[in-house]
Amino acid sequence: MSIQVENNLKNADNTEIFEQKAHYIPCKIEDDGPANVDKYFEPYVTDNNGELSGSFRGYPLDGTKMTFPEGYRAVVVTEAKRPLAEDAERKFQVAGGFKEFTYWNWDKKPSKNDNMVKALDWIDISEAIHGD
Amino acid sequence: MTIKSLQELKDFIKSKDNVRNFINCSDVPDICKTEPCMLGVDEAGRGPVLGPMVYGIAYCPVDQTKILHTLGCADSKALTEEKRDDIFTKMLSEEESLNNVGWVAEVISPNYISNSMYRRAKHSLNEVSMNSAIGLIKKAAESGANITEVYVDTVGPPEKYQAKLAEIFPNYKITVAKKADSIYPIVSAASIVAKVTRDHALKVWQFLEGLEMSHTEFGSGYPGDPLTKKFIRDQIDNVFGYPMLVRFSWSTAEHMLQERAATCTFEEVDDQGATKKPKKSISSFFAKPDEEKARKRSHKFFEERHLTVSNPFE
Numbered sequence: 001m002s003i004q005v006e007n008n009l010k011n012a013d014n015t016e017i018f019e020q021k022a023h024y025i026p027c028k029i030e031d032d033g034p035a036n037v038d039k040y041f042e043p044y045v046t047d048n049n050g051e052l053s054g055s056f057r058g059y060p061l062d063g064t065k066m067t068f069p070e071g072y073r074a075v076v077v078t079e080a081k082r083p084l085a086e087d088a089e090r091k092f093q094v095a096g097g098f099k100e101f102t103y104w105n106w107d108k109k110p111s112k113n114d115n116m117v118k119a120l121d122w123i124d125i126s127e128a129i130h131g132d
Numbered sequence: 133m134t135i136k137s138l139q140e141l142k143d144f145i146k147s148k149d150n151v152r153n154f155i156n157c158s159d160v161p162d163i164c165k166t167e168p169c170m171l172g173v174d175e176a177g178r179g180p181v182l183g184p185m186v187y188g189i190a191y192c193p194v195d196q197t198k199i200l201h202t203l204g205c206a207d208s209k210a211l212t213e214e215k216r217d218d219i220f221t222k223m224l225s226e227e228e229s230l231n232n233v234g235w236v237a238e239v240i241s242p243n244y245i246s247n248s249m250y251r252r253a254k255h256s257l258n259e260v261s262m263n264s265a266i267g268l269i270k271k272a273a274e275s276g277a278n279i280t281e282v283y284v285d286t287v288g289p290p291e292k293y294q295a296k297l298a299e300i301f302p303n304y305k306i307t308v309a310k311k312a313d314s315i316y317p318i319v320s321a322a323s324i325v326a327k328v329t330r331d332h333a334l335k336v337w338q339f340l341e342g343l344e345m346s347h348t349e350f351g352s353g354y355p356g357d358p359l360t361k362k363f364i365r366d367q368i369d370n371v372f373g374y375p376m377l378v379r380f381s382w383s384t385a386e387h388m389l390q391e392r393a394a395t396c397t398f399e400e401v402d403d404q405g406a407t408k409k410p411k412k413s414i415s416s417f418f419a420k421p422d423e424e425k426a427r428k429r430s431h432k433f434f435e436e437r438h439l440t441v442s443n444p445f446e
Contacts, residue, residue: 003445031371031394036341040372043340044151044243055151057373057389057396058246058380090445106398107252118437125433 005077007094022074022101023063024116025056045102051109052102063104066116069123074098134159136224138217138332145329146336151243151376155268156329157236158223160276164234167193168280171272172318173265174208176326178257178287180353181382182360183334184242185257187264188326190223190235190318191277199232200317207314208323213331220328223321233321234277236268237329242379249381252401258288266300281305283319285312341375343367350377355384370394 009017023037045054045063052063068074077092103116111117135141135156148154171191178185192199203219204211211219223229240260248255265284273279282304286293294308309315313323334347345367351359364374364384373380373389373396380386399407430440 026399028397029371029394030396033370035371036369039341040369040375044376055243055247055376058243059250059398060247092445107250115438119439121437122434122439 002089003092004089005092005094009094009096018073018075018097018099020076020096020098022098024066024101024103026061026104026106027056027059052104054104056104060107061104062107062109063102064110065100066103067100069120072123074101138221138224138328141224141329141332142336145239145333146338148239150338150340151241153238153240153244155236155238155271157271157275158230158234160234160272161192161231163193163196163232164191164277166278167195169278170194170197170281170283170318171269171277171279172283172285172312172316172320172322173268174285174313174319174323174326175261175265176323176330177353178261179355180360181355181364181379181384182242182350182353182377183337184330185240185245185261186237186326186330186333187240187261187268188235188237188322188324188329189265189268189272190233190321190325191272191279192233192318192321194281196232197317199228200321203229203233203321205317205320205324207311208320208327210314211324216324216328216331219321219324223325234272235321235325236271237325238264238268239329239333240264241376243376246378246380252406253403262293262296266297269297269301269304279304282307283312283316284308285319285323286310337377339375339377341369343375355382364388365392368392 021037021042023041041054041056045052050064052065054061054063075097076095078095079090079092083090103110103114105114133144135144141156144156169191170193171189173187173189176186176188177183203222204215205219208216223233223235245257245260248260249257269279269282280303282297282301284293284297284307286308287310290308290310294306297304297306297308307316312319314320334353337347339345349359350363351357353360355361355364364378365388367374368389369375370393373393374385378385380389401407434440
């Protein structure tokens with residue numbers, strides 16, 4: 001299988017499309033599509049000196065803003081139609097991206113022991129192993 | 133600021149944040165600072181799936197209880213909504229009541245209730261209730277009321293509750309009873325404070341979710357109310373479930389979301405709130421070790437960081 005990613009947005013005037021808001025929710029949501037984040041979630045987020053609190057489906061959430069390591073950013077891609085054949089080439093379009101996101105824990109203050117923080121360690125390690 | 137009418141009560145509630153608890157209280161009548169006082173505690177809106185639960189207290193001098201009869205404080209459930217509004221209006225505006233009867237109400241938001249019941253270490257509705265009642269009694273005493281007797285309405289077994297309150301307030305004569313609001317007029321007064329506050333909180337509820345809907349459309353909030361049933365069935369957001377008016381932790385809401393919204397799975401925890409480790413099945417001890425799998429096990433570094441090689445496009 002080969003993957004092709006097309007970026008029709010690279011000359012776009014608005015840089016905002018690559019600076020969208022994103023939330024990492026500590027829960028598996030079996031859905032793939034638009035979500036009313038600005039109406040159902042964000043009005044209820046409160047910020048107490050960087051310690052964020054929110055609520056999802058009645059569950060209390062504690063959050064913090066996170067950025068990616070230097071030189072990294074997130075890109076969102078979409079696929080118009082998945083080809084039927086397993087080995088066919090797949091085409092993705094860049095739909096936008098984000099430079100920071102809000103990381104949420106369920107009823108637990110975010111800390112350096114969180115999986116997300118630990119996972120991002122790899123970027124520094126890989127730099128040391130594979131870098132020039 | 134002390135409110136003086138039901139309109140001011142509405143404005144006050146409206147000025148508050150829907151998802152946070154808040155307290156509304158009268159001034160402490162001067163006579164209550166010197167004379168020994170009795171205090172009643174009751175709640176409104178414990179059962180509904182919609183809207184806040186409200187705890188209310190009322191207090192007055194032990195030898196001034198006739199004012200409660202003059203006001204018409206009796207079993208609040210036997211009173212009509214108009215009658216309750218009428219009594220509370222008198223408590224807010226009439227000289228004789230203002231000079232003798234003080235009150236405090238705490239509005240406990242539906243979101244606070246859901247969040248408490250869905251904590252890692254769950255807080256039951258009973259704990260939420262008891263904490264509110266204790267907080268309100270303390271508040272009355274701290275603001276200068278000379279409390280000597282406390283009467284509390286309860287739906288659960290009175291003995292345990294009574295023992296707990298007696299431990300916290302050793303100097304008060306404490307009575308916890310079922311149906312206390314129909315026995316003790318001071319509890320009826322507390323019940324009216326709570327019920328009128330809850331009714332008005334629903335009347336002025338504003339949906340930050342953008343729903344244009346009034347309380348006449350979502351009903352009383354009791355799961356049996358046809359309007360409430362319809363609301364719970366129809367006002368579902370596939371991802372977020374419900375607007376914050378709803379108590380997510382009520383089984384009525386839980387079941388409806390299981391059926392009609394995207395499935396959401398949170399980490400499984402035990403009673404103390406610790407993450408559950410997946411258990412090995414008995415048969416796994418007898419099966420031949422999967423050599424292929426064992427060989428492919430990644431380094432501890434990756435395991436600890438939950439990193440695996442995978443293809444998100446699969």
